Amino acid sequence: MRNDRRRIAVIGFGAMVRSLQASFRRSGDHFGVAATLVPMEFAPAPSELGGVRLFNDVAELIDWHPSLVVECASHDAVRDFVPALLQKGIDTIIVSVGSLSDKTLLDSLEAAATKGGSRLTAVSGAIGGLDVLRSARSAGLSSVAYTGTKPPNAWTGTPAADAVDLASLSQPTVIFKGNAEQAARLYPKNANVTAAIALAGIGFDATSVVLIADPNATTNLHRVVATGAFGSFSIELQNKPLPDNPKTSLLAALSIEEAIVRHFRAIDV
Ligand SMILES: NC(=O)C1=CN([C@@H]2O[C@H](COP(=O)(O)OP(=O)(O)OC[C@H]3O[C@@H](n4cnc5c(N)ncnc54)[C@H](O)[C@@H]3O)[C@@H](O)[C@H]2O)C=CC1
Numbered sequence: 001m002r003n004d005r006r007r008i009a010v011i012g013f014g015a016m017v018r019s020l021q022a023s024f025r026r027s028g029d030h031f032g033v034a035a036t037l038v039p040m041e042f043a044p045a046p047s048e049l050g051g052v053r054l055f056n057d058v059a060e061l062i063d064w065h066p067s068l069v070v071e072c073a074s075h076d077a078v079r080d081f082v083p084a085l086l087q088k089g090i091d092t093i094i095v096s097v098g099s100l101s102d103k104t105l106l107d108s109l110e111a112a113a114t115k116g117g118s119r120l121t122a123v124s125g126a127i128g129g130l131d132v133l134r135s136a137r138s139a140g141l142s143s144v145a146y147t148g149t150k151p152p153n154a155w156t157g158t159p160a161a162d163a164v165d166l167a168s169l170s171q172p173t174v175i176f177k178g179n180a181e182q183a184a185r186l187y188p189k190n191a192n193v194t195a196a197i198a199l200a201g202i203g204f205d206a207t208s209v210v211l212i213a214d215p216n217a218t219t220n221l222h223r224v225v226a227t228g229a230f231g232s233f234s235i236e237l238q239n240k241p242l243p244d245n246p247k248t249s250l251l252a253a254l255s256i257e258e259a260i261v262r263h264f265r266a267i268d269v
């Protein structure tokens, strides 16, 4: 039972998990979500679970012996649950990569994984080109700049909503300029990609970030421009948002499926 590849649990039960379940169904059900960890305060109604087992407590999930846990919830969920899972030897994939902008948390996750002999994987999420940044950095990267543009409704509930009237914007408006540490921390549901870029490239402080609310945007637009000893690189993604969460791109949910399948594959190609 403990080695059952399908004993996959997620943390959270929102738009990403629903999209992941749809992906698994499309791909022929070789994998599936068997259980979810959601604290009582956020727990879905039993009728929404469709047979997925619900745990409210991380200790109960650990006792269930998952073969893999996939965090699809929030920065807090990474902080509250992932160290315990790793310490118990349970491999864990996280999508809330922006949580790793907290150096203390990053160090404690590394210590927990080392102690438990487990592995933490961060998904590529809504962004791409991370392989290029990782390869390029050993020869020296001189600059990495990220620009993220989303429609105004994707920025509701963020600091941008306090600074500008999102509903009445008539032109693209810069809502944030700074570095990847600030962006990941201040926009935990919108700027996880900045952490993925920072970790793959030149770190949180040196990665520059601009965030834009654009009333004409119909996609979540992500642009990365990097220069270094290797040459230069630019990538642009026009991501479709998930139907039930405009903040989150479909690609981010698809990257979870890819990370899960890859985790269990004998050959990493
Ligand atoms: N790496 C990337 O490219 C991206 C990462 N994300 C991350 O993924 C997360 C989930 O995205 P969605 O599913 O679209 O959000 P959502 O808001 O639709 O769903 C989040 C789910 O997690 C649950 N939840 C909230 N706090 C929790 C906690 N402390 N413990 C356990 N469950 C908790 C909620 O009840 C809900 O079921 C985002 O909050 C964000 O951190 C989102 C988009 C892209």
Ligand SMILES: O=C([O-])CC(=O)C(=O)O
Binding pocket: 125, 126, 188, 189, 190, 191, 192, 193, 194, 220, 239, 247, 248, 249, 250, 252
């Ligand atoms: O899904 C996206 O387009 C990006 C996102 O929300 C994040 O990085 O947190």
